[in-house]
Amino acid sequence: MLLCSPSHLASWGVDYVKNDDCNTPPGSNVTAQYAAMFDAIQATGRPMVHSIKSSQPVETAHLVSNMRRVWTDIRDQYPSMLSLVLHSVSSDLSQYAHPGFWNDLDMLEIGNGGMTLSEYQTHMSYWCILKAPLILGNDLTNVSADVLAILTNEEAIAINQDLLGVQARLVARSLLEHHWEINIVTALQCTEAGTQQWKYDEDKMTLYNEKRGWCMSRDEGTAVVVLSDCIANSTQQQWNYNKNTRQLHPVDSDELCVDVYQMQGPGVTVAKCKDPTQSPFVSGNQGFIITPIGNIRVNSLNNLCLDAGLGGGQLFVFAGPLTGGSVAVMLSSDTPANIVSNVTVTWQDIGLHTDAPYYVRDVWQHKDLGVFENSFTADVLGHEGMLFKLTPV
Numbered sequence: 001m002l003l004c005s006p007s008h009l010a011s012w013g014v015d016y017v018k019n020d021d022c023n024t025p026p027g028s029n030v031t032a033q034y035a036a037m038f039d040a041i042q043a044t045g046r047p048m049v050h051s052i053k054s055s056q057p058v059e060t061a062h063l064v065s066n067m068r069r070v071w072t073d074i075r076d077q078y079p080s081m082l083s084l085v086l087h088s089v090s091s092d093l094s095q096y097a098h099p100g101f102w103n104d105l106d107m108l109e110i111g112n113g114g115m116t117l118s119e120y121q122t123h124m125s126y127w128c129i130l131k132a133p134l135i136l137g138n139d140l141t142n143v144s145a146d147v148l149a150i151l152t153n154e155e156a157i158a159i160n161q162d163l164l165g166v167q168a169r170l171v172a173r174s175l176l177e178h179h180w181e182i183n184i185v186t187a188l189q190c191t192e193a194g195t196q197q198w199k200y201d202e203d204k205m206t207l208y209n210e211k212r213g214w215c216m217s218r219d220e221g222t223a224v225v226v227l228s229d230c231i232a233n234s235t236q237q238q239w240n241y242n243k244n245t246r247q248l249h250p251v252d253s254d255e256l257c258v259d260v261y262q263m264q265g266p267g268v269t270v271a272k273c274k275d276p277t278q279s280p281f282v283s284g285n286q287g288f289i290i291t292p293i294g295n296i297r298v299n300s301l302n303n304l305c306l307d308a309g310l311g312g313g314q315l316f317v318f319a320g321p322l323t324g325g326s327v328a329v330m331l332s333s334d335t336p337a338n339i340v341s342n343v344t345v346t347w348q349d350i351g352l353h354t355d356a357p358y359y360v361r362d363v364w365q366h367k368d369l370g371v372f373e374n375s376f377t378a379d380v381l382g383h384e385g386m387l388f389k390l391t392p393v
Contacts, residue, residue, distance in 0.1 A: 006037065010044035017041060018051045019065070030055050034064040051104060051133075058093060062101035067133055074106035074137075076114030078122075078383060082334060085126050089170045097131055099165035105130065107137035111147035121364060122332055122385030124150050128160035129168040129318050129330045129387065155363045156387060159328045168320030168328060172349050183227040183308075184336070185216060185268045187260040190295055190305035197294035198306070205238040205251055206230065207296075209308040216306075218250060218270055225258060225268040227308055245276035246287040246299055257286045260298050260306075268306065315341055315380070319350035327352065327390040335382035346375040356392060363387040 009017060019037050021030050034052050041048050052065040061068040071087045074080055084105045088094070093103045105127060110120040127134060136151065143151075190196065194211030201208065207216040214227035215237045231237060238251035239258075248258040250270060259271035274286050287299030288306075296306040318330040329350055333341050347354060360369045360376050364387055369376070371393055380386055 006040040006044050006048070009048065010041075010046035014046075014048055016049045016051065019053075021053055021055050031060070031064065038064045049133075058091070058096050058103075062096065062098075066100060067102045067104045069104045069106060074109060076109040076112040078115050078119045081109065081115070081119070081123050081126070085130070088130065094130070094167040094169050097165070097167035099163075102131055102133055103167065105132040107135045108151070109137055110150055111138035111143055116337070116383070117146050117150070118337065118381065118384045120147065120150055122383060124153070124156055125330050125332070125364075125385035125387040126318075128156045129320060129328050131160060131162075131165065131167040131320075134160060153363065155361075155366065155389065159322065159363070159387070159389065162322045162328075164321060164323045166321050168318040168330065170316060171319045171351065172315070172317035172345075174315050183212075183214070185225040185227060186307045187268055187298060187304040188307040190297055190303050192293060192295075193307075195308045196296075196305045198290070198296055198308075199294060200239075200241060200290060205240060207237075207239055212308045214308065216308075223269040223271065225270060241288075241290065246289060247273060247276060248286075248288050248296075249273070258288070260285045260304065315343060317343075317345060317349060321351075322389070325392045327358075329388045329390060330385060331378055331380045331388075332385040333380045333382050337382045337384075339382045341380045341382075342377065343380050344375050344377045350390075352390075358390040358392055361389045361391070363389055 006017070017037070019034060021033070024030060034056055038050050041050050049067065050065045051067045052061065052069070054069045054071055056064060056068060058068060070091070070093055071084055074084060088103060088105065097103050108123065108127060109115070110123055115123065126132075134157070138147070188196075195209065197209070197211065198216070199208045199210065200206075208214075208230060209216070209227065212227055215230040216239065217226050217228045217234070217237045219226045220236065228237070235250070235252050240249045240251050240254070242249065250256050255273055256270050257273040258268065260268050276287070285298065289297045289299055291297055298304040298306075314334050316332045320328050322328055327350055329345060331343055331345070333339070335341065355374055357371045357373045360372050361367065362369055378386055
């Protein structure tokens with residue numbers, strides 16, 4: 001029985017109803033519950049948004065709601081934010097978004113302190129171009145001018161609210177083979193490649209990658225897991241693998257664990273250990289299975305393995321149509337923040353089958369970059385999301 005009916009909510013002027021199915025008894029018909037609430041909301045005559053969890057299959061979610069959470073809860077961390085975007089891409093959720101129903105990437109964490117301003121700009125860029133609902137999750141009584149500028153960028157919001165209502169798609173994704181002093185351990189789709197075959201020496205407590213000729217190490221001064229020349233008895237390169245909890249600890253601390261944030265690409269770090277007895281650890285980001293061929297498989301649903309071969313990062317290009325023949329384009333890179341990638345985007349890349357010229361405008365700089373034919377080029381910093389609007393001349 002509803003303790004508060006939709007008619008009560010409508011009489012109070014409510015605009016948004018979050019229908020969560022936490023603690024739903026096993027065997028419950030969640031779809032029927034969502035449908036009953038959705039129908040009751042529509043019967044009130046007030047246009048209240050009905051928001052539901054990802055337990056409802058996305059193929060039918062539009063029949064019982066206006067927005068559906070795509071996956072797990074967001075955290076105020078760059079890898080967590082990016083993992084939600086990549087999950088949306090891998091599940092091809094863009095095909096289901098349309099006016100009246102949206103893919104909910106969870107609330108905005110902008111301003112909560114866990115990311116840099118550049119990362120928060122990336123966060124906002126992704127949510128805007130993917131047409132995700134913009135729900136503020138920060139303390140509105142304590143907002144800096146820089147954070148406010150990100151949250152109130154009218155040009156970015158206009159892309160999110162464009163009347164055409166088409167969610168952007170990932171149109172290009174490539175590995176960036178940078179070479180810098182720190183070689184990062186990554187988490188990529190599991191293969192039999194030599195870069196994913198590790199030898200764990202239980203006596204020396206080291207993890208050695210023969211393909212690269214390096215040992216897994218902790219970078220001094222940071223929490224990043226890297227590759228470096230093997231050094232005898234170096235505590236930076238010694239790891240204790242707990243076969244019971246499947247956690248991988250630095251030898252000098254049982255309170256720290258290798259953590260991959262359930263994402264692809266750079267993002268393997270050493271973080272505070274989770275309680276291995278608590279759900280959702282079984283499908284979490286700190287459990288590992290060392291396979292017979294030496295893969296260190298993340299104990300999650302993503303089929304990811306620790307990889308020593310990338311040595312760079314990934315570039316992502318998203319694009320989506322806007323009203324009036326315009327196009328929104330986003331460039332981002334998950335390389336370390338000090339790495340610059342020179343990126344050229346062609347009209348063909350973003351789905352424009354024409355040689356016609358377009359005005360290119362930088363949404364974050366509020367600057368017209370000029371008229372371009374066939375392509376334009378930009379320098380993209382790691383963890384920085386650049387957002388552009390292309391308009392026909």
